[in-house]
Amino acid sequence: MPTAVYVRLDRIKDVEREYLTTRLAVDRLIAAVRIDPAILEPKQGRDVRNADARLEHTYFIRLFAELETTLRSFFETRRDTTPKTQDLIDSISAMRRIPPDLTEYVHDVREFRNSLVHERSADIATITVAVARARICHYLSWLPPHW
Amino acid sequence: MATTDTTAASEQLDARKTDWLDRLSELINRIDNWTKAADWSTRKIEKRMRDPEIGDYIAPALILQKETLRILLEPVARVTPGAEGVVDLYLMPAYDDIASLYFTNGDWQLHYMFPGTPTVNTIRDADSVTLSQDSLKKVLEEMVKNADCSLR
Numbered sequence: 001m002p003t004a005v006y007v008r009l010d011r012i013k014d015v016e017r018e019y020l021t022t023r024l025a026v027d028r029l030i031a032a033v034r035i036d037p038a039i040l041e042p043k044q045g046r047d048v049r050n051a052d053a054r055l056e057h058t059y060f061i062r063l064f065a066e067l068e069t070t071l072r073s074f075f076e077t078r079r080d081t082t083p084k085t086q087d088l089i090d091s092i093s094a095m096r097r098i099p100p101d102l103t104e105y106v107h108d109v110r111e112f113r114n115s116l117v118h119e120r121s122a123d124i125a126t127i128t129v130a131v132a133r134a135r136i137c138h139y140l141s142w143l144p145p146h147w
Numbered sequence: 148m149a150t151t152d153t154t155a156a157s158e159q160l161d162a163r164k165t166d167w168l169d170r171l172s173e174l175i176n177r178i179d180n181w182t183k184a185a186d187w188s189t190r191k192i193e194k195r196m197r198d199p200e201i202g203d204y205i206a207p208a209l210i211l212q213k214e215t216l217r218i219l220l221e222p223v224a225r226v227t228p229g230a231e232g233v234v235d236l237y238l239m240p241a242y243d244d245i246a247s248l249y250f251t252n253g254d255w256q257l258h259y260m261f262p263g264t265p266t267v268n269t270i271r272d273a274d275s276v277t278l279s280q281d282s283l284k285k286v287l288e289e290m291v292k293n294a295d296c297s298l299r
Binding site for chain 1: 192193194195205221237239240241242243297298299
């Protein structure tokens with residue numbers, strides 16, 4: 001059977017693949033609407049523009065949800081508490097001796113996700129889905145194969 | 148009659164799954180042998196696959212490692228427009244896309260963006276060569292030279 005950590009990494013890569021496929025679909029739809037605006041109902045034009053503008057952020061939030069689910073799934077096999085996400089990451093980094101720079105990269109991903117969910121944007125560096133996927137997969141590779 | 152039809156359809160799906168798994172195993176064994184000969188460490192692993200036509204199944208995958216470089220050879224899809232099978236090569240642990248293999252016209256085609264070649268949108272749009280020990284060696288050597296960290 002596939003290892004637990006590999007199954008999780010694969011799910012995270014799947015989110016990025018779905019994002020890229022949906023990106024392609026939205027780009028194609030926008031191109032088709034330019035040629036024939038009548039393929040959309042009048043108010044759907046606004047929805048398509050919103051979908052286009054928010055697509056990467058929507059998938060970013062999903063990507064982070066996969067990370068958090070994985071970390072909580074691992075953590076609950078080791079401790080009987082439910083820490084907030086910031087503490088969860090720090091606890092697992094300590095448990096698994098994950099390098100501090102990698103932990104910091106994942107905290108940056110968490111902070112960017114929080115800025116999207118809570119609509120806070122001040123001083124938060126934008127992170128793409130591709131960079132977030134790389135950081136998350138790198139971080140999760142420090143978990144044991146099974147838990 | 149209906150039972151006969153159902154049985155025949157089920158056998159046909161089983162045959163498609165068997166053909167695909169045989170094709171994958173042959174590919175993985177071939178790459179395993181080639182890379183071992185070039186001093187890579189290899190490890191076969193399993194991947195859970197979902198397929199709307201033939202159902203869920205477990206497929207083989209391969210991890211290649213040389214010094215600090217780790218590569219995953221992973222099946223992606225049994226069928227895709229224009230190809231009867233797709234297998235990707237990823238740089239691990241970041242899961243960065245580096246090359247793809249498409250089974251077309253009875254052989255595996257290796258798609259990889261070599262430095263200096265025109266930039267394309269996806270790896271599938273990159274130039275392709277028929278998979279061989281030499282073409283794979285060339286791609287792996289490029290990766291060893293150009294492996295970069297995608298964390299920033």
